[in-house]
Amino acid sequence: MRWHIALGTVAVVVIVVVLAYVAITETARMESFTNAYDSRRIEVGAALYENNCRTCHGPQGEGIPGVAPSINAPDLFNGERLMAVGFSGTLYDYIEGVVAYGRPVPSAGTSYPQRMPTWGQEFGGPLRQDQVDAIVSFILNWEDQALAAAGEGTVTLGEGEAVGVDVGVSLPEGDPRAGASLSQSAQAGCSACHELAAVGPAWAAEASQPGIGERAGQRVAQSDYSGEAETAGQYLLESIVNPYAYVVEGFDASLMPRDYGERLTAQEAADLIAYMLSLR
Amino acid sequence: MSIFNLHLPILDEIKEHGLKTTVRDRSVDVVTRLTSGLSPSDIRSILRDDPPGRPNPRLKPHSEGFWLHMKPTYYHQLMDGVYPTFRLGWLSTFFFVFEIITGVLLMVYYTPSPAFAYENMLTILGNVPFGRLLRDMHRLGAELMVAVVMLHALRTFLTGSYKKPRQFTWATGMILLLVTWLLSFSGYLLPWDQLSLWAVTIGVSMVEAIPPEIVGQTVNLLARGAPEFGANGLLRWYLLHVVAMPLVGIIFFGVHYYKVIHHGHSLPPEDEEVGEDTAKRVPTDTRVYFFPTIATRELFYTVALTAMMVVGSLFIHAPLEPHADPLITPLHSTAPWYFLWLQGMLKLGDKVIWGLIVPGVLISGLLVLPYIEVGPSRRYGDRRIGLTAGAVTTLLFAILSYMGSPWYAVQTSAEQEAVAELVPETHPGPLRLSDWNELQVGTYDASAYEAAPTEALHDLLEEFDHELARIPRDERTDHEGIMVIENWQTGLKKITLRVLWTTVADGNPGEYSQTLYLHEDSNYGQGE
Numbered sequence: 001m002r003w004h005i006a007l008g009t010v011a012v013v014v015i016v017v018v019l020a021y022v023a024i025t026e027t028a029r030m031e032s033f034t035n036a037y038d039s040r041r042i043e044v045g046a047a048l049y050e051n052n053c054r055t056c057h058g059p060q061g062e063g064i065p066g067v068a069p070s071i072n073a074p075d076l077f078n079g080e081r082l083m084a085v086g087f088s089g090t091l092y093d094y095i096e097g098v099v100a101y102g103r104p105v106p107s108a109g110t111s112y113p114q115r116m117p118t119w120g121q122e123f124g125g126p127l128r129q130d131q132v133d134a135i136v137s138f139i140l141n142w143e144d145q146a147l148a149a150a151g152e153g154t155v156t157l158g159e160g161e162a163v164g165v166d167v168g169v170s171l172p173e174g175d176p177r178a179g180a181s182l183s184q185s186a187q188a189g190c191s192a193c194h195e196l197a198a199v200g201p202a203w204a205a206e207a208s209q210p211g212i213g214e215r216a217g218q219r220v221a222q223s224d225y226s227g228e229a230e231t232a233g234q235y236l237l238e239s240i241v242n243p244y245a246y247v248v249e250g251f252d253a254s255l256m257p258r259d260y261g262e263r264l265t266a267q268e269a270a271d272l273i274a275y276m277l278s279l280r
Numbered sequence: 281m282s283i284f285n286l287h288l289p290i291l292d293e294i295k296e297h298g299l300k301t302t303v304r305d306r307s308v309d310v311v312t313r314l315t316s317g318l319s320p321s322d323i324r325s326i327l328r329d330d331p332p333g334r335p336n337p338r339l340k341p342h343s344e345g346f347w348l349h350m351k352p353t354y355y356h357q358l359m360d361g362v363y364p365t366f367r368l369g370w371l372s373t374f375f376f377v378f379e380i381i382t383g384v385l386l387m388v389y390y391t392p393s394p395a396f397a398y399e400n401m402l403t404i405l406g407n408v409p410f411g412r413l414l415r416d417m418h419r420l421g422a423e424l425m426v427a428v429v430m431l432h433a434l435r436t437f438l439t440g441s442y443k444k445p446r447q448f449t450w451a452t453g454m455i456l457l458l459v460t461w462l463l464s465f466s467g468y469l470l471p472w473d474q475l476s477l478w479a480v481t482i483g484v485s486m487v488e489a490i491p492p493e494i495v496g497q498t499v500n501l502l503a504r505g506a507p508e509f510g511a512n513g514l515l516r517w518y519l520l521h522v523v524a525m526p527l528v529g530i531i532f533f534g535v536h537y538y539k540v541i542h543h544g545h546s547l548p549p550e551d552e553e554v555g556e557d558t559a560k561r562v563p564t565d566t567r568v569y570f571f572p573t574i575a576t577r578e579l580f581y582t583v584a585l586t587a588m589m590v591v592g593s594l595f596i597h598a599p600l601e602p603h604a605d606p607l608i609t610p611l612h613s614t615a616p617w618y619f620l621w622l623q624g625m626l627k628l629g630d631k632v633i634w635g636l637i638v639p640g641v642l643i644s645g646l647l648v649l650p651y652i653e654v655g656p657s658r659r660y661g662d663r664r665i666g667l668t669a670g671a672v673t674t675l676l677f678a679i680l681s682y683m684g685s686p687w688y689a690v691q692t693s694a695e696q697e698a699v700a701e702l703v704p705e706t707h708p709g710p711l712r713l714s715d716w717n718e719l720q721v722g723t724y725d726a727s728a729y730e731a732a733p734t735e736a737l738h739d740l741l742e743e744f745d746h747e748l749a750r751i752p753r754d755e756r757t758d759h760e761g762i763m764v765i766e767n768w769q770t771g772l773k774k775i776t777l778r779v780l781w782t783t784v785a786d787g788n789p790g791e792y793s794q795t796l797y798l799h800e801d802s803n804y805g806q807g808e
Contacts, residue, residue: 004580011587018590026409034406036803042772046797130603144770208789
């Protein structure tokens, strides 16, 4: 019986020591857990954004002209946009509200033809509150990037003479690096749709399929090819400025905008083509 | 003496005997009243193991107090060792009380609503001091309680203690086993994470099979509160967990323990004549008194087990998976381990036969076992058939439990399984646990793991490659694993795992891919 009492006393001491240890480390642990969970919320938000928001707001929140505004933009984070709409709450509340309720009417000064749909379940949308919160966390995580990018120059479209829709036009020397950058820019908007592959842009090589440069050459040589291009470069130009001259089987003949001939300069078109021809 | 005409006898006492003596006498009095008859010197002599006085003051708490009125004043010395009880009944009681205490504390921070429940878990883990410890202890205690209660039933069967006159004790014990299962199972749903929702959904899905259809549908609706689990379902299982089942448990515990004491603890089978029950006849020289021996030991067990639970909870953490989502079934979802045998049976075929009739017959069979199996001898040697049947049943339960696990007869694609080894859906897994900074941006081929730029990538790609190599090549061949890591946001990487293959039959290429976003501070592996 004595050892029962002795060991029991030891056990009491152990309990006290462990509880004291937990008490001392608890504040740091709780903080670390909260921090970790906030980060995981961003991860969840990233996946939800990919599935629900990207088709209109772009893969990196850069927005798509004529579809939805940029949300990876400095004016959202520096307070200008909140001021413009007269919102006095926090940015978190603003984004949460817009995601959860949607936008039944466009904001003053904007003229997007589509309305932001309602996403919150309590207002008839598909997402639960925790999912809305996760998307907000993900969007807020763009803050550093958006503010840092504010100082940098951006790619613009249409300065200079437009390239037009003639595939036989002679183009200046193209710069593949400039083309790569343009292809990813919000202004050109290519990646909003052409990024449906599991990895990266759809024009890159994937699995057994070669890059778009190689593919373009094969298409021109195909027997069912119905366009006017004679070389891979011309085929690519035609696909951009006159996209319905030939539509690859399985694709909808209404998705690609018809106005790139008017929006791109000859130099920009040449850059894009040089970039794409380099992908094999 | 009187102050303002108020007469206080204690003041007379102080005047007569002095302050020190009076305080001492009064303290002794208070202790004696609280212990229903044990003075501090009695307690001291108990702890010192001195011989009791005459009349034995240590019997008074049994005769006068509430808490010990059902506890025997002495036990047979044969019951004093670890064998034959292994203290399993006592342990079950300990865990029951332990769960009530930790459970009540957790209730303070819990709201039974899908809108708040998961958020409450995050609060308990991130904003309540000792919150994680409480949750971990409650969870660990629950698992151990189920195990201990099941072992208790098994032990009772092995020593033949269910036999006459203890048939009813066994039957109430079987009900307590069901209560324990339901207590633990109903607790599963409360955190409202993926584990909760799917474990309980799988568990409840079999009531749907009850014939006729209208009954199955109604019971299913009652259990879920709606066609699918939601606010009503959660509230129902919460009430089951915190009110109904504990209440039933307390009532049947009372009956069970009363019966145990009424018949006496059954002695080891080899120490009794066949067909006799001598538990109540305890000769004076074989008695072990509750005070001091049993009481100090139970006190010791209580603190030692509490210490084990506290220490154990530092290392074994209750899981918390992502928020419950009725639209996404995680790969490898299972019922809780003690219901795996049931899930295993369901894989054998018809839901009605294997999900209801067979388990129903089994459990009712166990309930009435002592009324059917009436062989008089409790000796092991005389119960060869019974013990063999018991061993076979236990083995069958183990095999069925294995069959209930996801490793048996679950049809998922081998490619998906290979990816799930790196990015499992029920626990963090190697990719989430890797050093974030070592996940360098780039495209990597699993087969070229030797060339990986960092150690973490090397290990991940090697595992990926090995998992792919294990896929049988009879239908699909030429498997190629690709891992693509992209910078996605500040502190956030997008990782895509792709498996490419060629179908043997027609030579067409195929692909499976899964995407994961990983934040630099998400710090998996905190136990959740």
